[in-house]
């Protein structure tokens with residue numbers, strides 16, 4: 491394809507900058523412990539200083555890949571698909587989610603919610619970031635709110651975000667990996683005192699799997 495054609499296909503969401511795709515166990519949040527096929531899309535300008543996938547930020551480093559190819563690969567492995575990033579809502583998610591759902595797959599997203607919601611989602615995991623707050627539509631459709639706790643102020647941020655999120659959302663606090671020794675005991679105390687929250691751990695990192 492010509493460079494211009496690729497650019498147009500990416501703008502339409504018919505191609506996505508694919509960083510990696512892999513079949514593994516969901517390590518975090520509500521679906522922890524269940525198998526899922528992860529599609530990691532490049533591109534993110536939210537800029538969390540503790541981000542553990544900084545190599546995802548520059549979309550130009552990740553090859554534009556036809557969504558049909560991504561869907562074919564996913565269909566070989568799993569019924570549950572998790573689209574993550576980077577920030578997947580940087581791109582138009584309608585084409586890929588339509589195709590995945592047409593194949594009978596359950597389609598989940600992990601997003602900061604910083605950009606307008608596109609795509610059709612069976613599970614919407616919102617992980618808001620202070621640098622670039624979610625759009626209103628994201629709070630409205632959130633199934634799972636997952637707030638990363640890097641410092642004590644993040645508990646206040648978590649409550650602010652929970653207040654903006656729809657009442658049915660399941661609420662999680664997750665220690666940021668590099669601060670887990672300091673923050674996990676605080677999260678344990680916080681959840682015992684505020685039982686609307688649950689703890690999410692990055693169990694895939696303890697299991698040493700992707």
Ligand code: SF4
Pocket residue numbers: 534535536537538540541542543544546575576577602619
């Ligand atoms: S939103 Fe996610 S991918 Fe983007 S910088 Fe923050 S943690 Fe990293």
